[in-house]
Amino acid sequence: MTVMTPRTIADATAMAAAHPDAHLLTGGTDFMVEVNFNHRKPTDVISLSRVDELRQWSLDRAAGKVFIGAAVVYADMEKGELAGLVPALAEAARTVGSPQIRSAGTLGGNLGTCSPAGDGLPVLAALDAVVHLSSADGDRAVPFADFMKGPKRNDRRPGEIINGVTVPVADGFQGYAKVGVRNAMVISIASACLAVRSGRVSIALGSVGPTVIRATVAEEWLSTAGPLDDQVAREFGSRVAAEARPIDDHRSTAAYRRHAVGVISTRLLERSTGT
Ligand SMILES: Cc1cc2nc3c(=O)[nH]c(=O)nc-3n(C[C@H](O)[C@H](O)[C@H](O)COP(=O)(O)OP(=O)(O)OC[C@H]3O[C@@H](n4cnc5c(N)ncnc54)[C@H](O)[C@@H]3O)c2cc1C
Numbered sequence: 001m002t003v004m005t006p007r008t009i010a011d012a013t014a015m016a017a018a019h020p021d022a023h024l025l026t027g028g029t030d031f032m033v034e035v036n037f038n039h040r041k042p043t044d045v046i047s048l049s050r051v052d053e054l055r056q057w058s059l060d061r062a063a064g065k066v067f068i069g070a071a072v073v074y075a076d077m078e079k080g081e082l083a084g085l086v087p088a089l090a091e092a093a094r095t096v097g098s099p100q101i102r103s104a105g106t107l108g109g110n111l112g113t114c115s116p117a118g119d120g121l122p123v124l125a126a127l128d129a130v131v132h133l134s135s136a137d138g139d140r141a142v143p144f145a146d147f148m149k150g151p152k153r154n155d156r157r158p159g160e161i162i163n164g165v166t167v168p169v170a171d172g173f174q175g176y177a178k179v180g181v182r183n184a185m186v187i188s189i190a191s192a193c194l195a196v197r198s199g200r201v202s203i204a205l206g207s208v209g210p211t212v213i214r215a216t217v218a219e220e221w222l223s224t225a226g227p228l229d230d231q232v233a234r235e236f237g238s239r240v241a242a243e244a245r246p247i248d249d250h251r252s253t254a255a256y257r258r259h260a261v262g263v264i265s266t267r268l269l270e271r272s273t274g275t
Contacts, residue, residue, distance in 0.1 A: 001042055001043060001044070001045060002043065002044050002045070003045045003046075003047055004019070004022070004044070004045065004046045004047065005047050005050050006046065006048070006050070006051055007050055007051060007052065008051060008052075008053065009051060009053050009054065009134055009161070009163055011051075012046060012048055012051055012134075012161055013134050013135050013136045013159070013160075013161060014136055015046050016046060016135065016136070016159045016160070016161060017135065017136035017159050019044045019046070020158050020159060021043070021044060022042075022044035022045060022046045023040065023042040023044070023045050023046070024045075024046050024048060024112065024161060025045050025046070025047050025048065025049070026047075026048045026049050026054075026070065026071050026106045026108050026109045026112075027049065027071075027073065027104035027105045027106050027109050028049075028104065029097070029101050029104050029105040029109065030105075030109055030112075030113045031109070048070070048071055048108070048161065049071060051071060053069065053163070054069040054070045054071035054072075054108065054163060054164070055069055055071045055072060056069045056072070057069055057072050057076075057082055057164075059081075059085060059169070061169075064168055064169045064171070065166050065167065065168055065169065066082070066085050066086055066166070066167055066168075066169055067132075067164055067165070067166050068082070068086075068089075068107060068164055068165050068166075068167065069108075069163065069164040070106060070107060070108025070109075070111070070161070070162045070163055070164050070165075071106050071108055072106060072107060072164075073102065073103055073104060073105060073106055074093040074094075074096045074097075074101070074102035074103075074105050074106070074107075075093075075099070075102045075103045077089050077090055077093040077107070078090050078093040078094045078102065084170075085169050085170060086123070086127070086167055086169070086170060086174070087170055087174045087175075088123045088126065088127070088170075088174035088175060088176045088193050088194075088195055089120065089123045089167070089176075091174075091175060091176035092119040092120055092122070092123050092176040092178075092191075092193065093119070093120070095119055095176070095178050095188075096119050096120075097185060098184075098185055107120045107124075107164075107165060108161075108162045108163075108164070111124075111131060111147070111154065111162050111165070112154070112156070112162060113152060114147075114148050114149075114151075114152050114153060114154040115151065115152055116151055116206055116207055116208075116209060116210060116211060116212060117187045117188050117191075117206060117207045118206065118212075119176075119178065119188065119191065119206070121144075121148065121204075121206060121212045122176070122191055122192060122193040122204040122205060122206040122212050123167075123174075123176060123193045123204075124144040124165060124167065124204075124212075125144055125145065125148075125193070125204030125212045125213075125214055126174075126193040126194065126195045126202045126203060126204040126214070127167045127168055127174075127193075127195055127197075127202075128143065128144065128145070128168075128202070129143075129144045129165045129166060129167045130142065130143055130144070130165065130166045131143075131144055131147045131155075131162060131165050132162070132163050132164050132165065132166065133156060133157075133160040133161065133162055133163065134160065134161055134163045135157065135159045135160040135161070136159060137159075139163075141166075142155055144165070145214070148211045148212055149211070150210050150211060151210050151211070168197065170195070171196075171197060171198065172195070172196030172197060172198075172199070172272075173194070173195070173196045173271070173272035173273075174193070174194070174195045174196070175193070175194050175195075175268045175271050175272065176191070176192070176193045177191065177192055177264040177267060177268055178190075178191040178206075178264075179191070179260040179261075179264060181251070181252075187207075187251065188206055188207045189207055189251045189252035189256070189257055189260065190205070190206070190207050190208050190244075190246075190252075190257045190260040190261040190264065191205065191206035191207055191261075191264070192204065192205050192206070192240070192261055192264050192265050192268060193206075193268075194265065194268035194269060194271075194272060196272055200219070200223055201219055201222050201223070201269065201272070202214065202219055203215050203218065203219060203240060203265060203268070205240070205243070205244055205261050205265075207246075207251075207257065208244035208245065208246040208257045208258065208261050209244060209245035209246065210245065213243060213244065213245065215239070215240040215243040215244075215265070216243075217239065217242075217243055218236055218239035218240040218242075218243060218265075221235075221236070221239055222236050222269075228269065228273050233266045233269045233270050234266055236265060236266060236269050237262040237263060237265045237266030237269070238262055240261065240262055240265040241258045241259065241261055241262030241265070244257065244258050244261050246258050246261075
């Protein structure tokens with residue numbers, strides 16, 4: 001196996017153009033599992049972990065936006081200034097794997113794999129994140145809603161690397177909740193991110209459909225539901241659950257997933273008002 005180690009995005013995209021069959025790798029926490037199970041047999045690998053530009057995040061205070069490089073690791077999202085700017089991402093990052101996984105795993109890799117169970121993805125959906133991609137032919141920006149196409153399918157074109165995402169700085173409550181078969185080191189069987197943005201609630205669901213799902217009908221209902229009380233919070237949870245499209249699989253049943261995503265949505269809404 002040939003492993004290429006570019007130091008800049010320009011070098012990485014040039015290598016990707018010259019080696020169209022090469023596999024991209026950043027932390028390797030998904031990729032190496034596939035190699036170990038013989039699901040991938042790469043001959044050429046482009047490792048992005050030493051591309052400094054991909055490991056940076058930056059704040060555009062005037063625009064109220066944060067750019068997070070694709071190779072920023074979960075350990076850097078879960079605390080510090082970035083955690084204060086995008087609290088839901090910090091909460092999601094804290095639920096990922098173990099400290100070892102969080103030291104290596106990245107948002108770029110979560111987007112590259114594009115599993116409906118990826119913990120970063122409901123946050124990107126709830127915040128209407130924009131995914132930035134680069135290739136030897138130039139750059140493009142794709143709304144997250146258009147980027148995720150299906151289970152482990154995304155809009156990345158051959159020769160493109162994901163260079164990062166842009167998300168808005170929090171201007172209200174943000175929260176993330178995940179249900180799994182254990183409390184730690186667990187892939188979610190249902191998850192949700194709720195964000196209050198300019199006074200309006202947005203909510204995105206993970207692990208309950210072929211893609212991450214924005215529960216837009218429930219969002220719309222809540223915007224006219226009046227003052228929040230227990231009944232409104234429970235009704236919101238039921239309406240969110242109705243928009244889930246879960247399946248039975250080795251991790252859970254569709255019925256339990258639908259129930260669980262309704263419960264965590266109600267709780268997130270209650271948390272958003274401090275009740
Ligand atoms: C023990 C264990 C526990 C885990 N727990 C969780 C969990 O709780 N929640 C969760 O969401 N995930 C979990 N994962 C999965 C994994 O850690 C995450 O999906 C992580 O975000 C992957 O990032 P990475 O940098 O390691 O990706 P890699 O493994 O390097 O790459 C993953 C995929 O993305 C592509 N890719 C990587 N970087 C780029 C880029 N910049 N541009 C384009 N394509 C790219 C690769 O080609 C590959 O297809 C776990 C994995 C393990 C092994």
